[in-house]
Amino acid sequence: MEELYRTVAQLLVSDKQCVALTGAGISAESGIPTFRSKGGLWEKYDPVVYASIEVFNQDPSKYWTIRGDFIRNYDNYEPNAAHYALAELEKMGIVRHVITQNIDGLHKKAGSRKVAELHGSLRETYCLSCGKEYLAPNVPDGTPPACDCGGVLKPNTVLFGEQLPRDALETAYQESSTCKTMLVIGTSAVVQPAASLPSLAKQKGAAVIEVNPQKSFPAADYYLEEKAGIVMSMILNEVKKIQDT
Ligand SMILES: [Zn+2]
Structure with a gap:
């Protein structure tokens, strides 16, 4: 398992152009x-x-x-280790955008600056x-x-009967079709348009890394079967180790 974290971290460090797609699972550990x-x-x-x-x-x-x-x-409600890890990876120039289905605003609260909130924000x-x-x-x-x-x-x-915000949607498609790696975290992505984004990224040649307690994307290149907070802390640690050497 540790070997897998190292492999993923190496991929992130060498490719850098990473986009994270997140759903309810990343905020569950914050008690949302x-x-x-x-x-x-x-x-x-x-x-x-x-x-x-x-x-x-x-x-x-x-x-x-x-x-x-x-x-x-x-x-x-406070961000958890997974939110903070993504914010730090953004500062390090590795994660370039977060696309989220969540409306809790925790990515921004954790310090992520490039966030496309597909369903808006409660805050x-x-x-x-x-x-x-x-x-x-x-x-x-x-x-x-x-x-x-x-x-x-x-x-x-976004209330029922409303359109998704156009800006966030355009950003989501743009980022997904041009990233080199996509982290899919805590979402089974059965709801469109999020469901189509990992396939889009893969079609365009990106490696897809799924972080979920239960596997949802058969097409993912790497699968990390654990809670988001644990996985993202491990990945961040491995990234730091690589960059320190
Ligand atoms: Zn007014």
């Missing part, structure tokens, strides 16, 4: 609850009623009510009237927060 799983948010609330753009436009308090109930302490909101951006406020009673101008603040996350 998943929405779709048993006991998750969507078991308690019907997402079509509470988190669709159609309903939001009619009555934003529905969305802000469940948000207050469920995500009140969102700021308490950010913007005014529907003037576009001014704000960090997401806590709204325990569900009263929709207002902008200085009086407009309603919308979360900068």
Whole structure:
């Protein structure tokens, strides 16, 4: 197993042009609850009623009510070793972009700067009237927060019925088709468009490295079967060893 980590680290150091695709699995170790799983948010609330753009436009308090109930302490969640390792690999010039399906904002919180958030970020909101951006406020009673101008603040996350943000999407395709290595971390990527990105990278000649407790990409060139925090710390260590010699 250690041999495998060394091989992957060597690949990253020599190719450098690495892109990481991440999903819920990377944030599970930070304690981020998943929405779709048993006991998750969507078991308690019907997402079509509470988190669709159609309903939001009619009555934003529905969305802000469940948000207050469920995500009140969102700021308490911290990035874990895997997020920090990716941020450090970016500083070292090895990881050039992170593409994530997560909306928890933990990559940016860990210090990653190039992040394409395919489903937006829970930490950010913007005014529907003037576009001014704000960090997401806590709204325990569900009263929709207002902008200085009086407009309603919308979360900068993709609600049901909304298109994915065009910028993030374009970046994702661009980065996936030009990287030399792709780290696929904590995602089974059954949801499009993320599901197609590793195949795209591979088609264009990149080596795909999967980090998952359960194998999801039969076409991956390397498979590291462990939790993301453990694997990414090991890889970072190996990279440092190589660079020190
Ligand atoms: Zn405004």
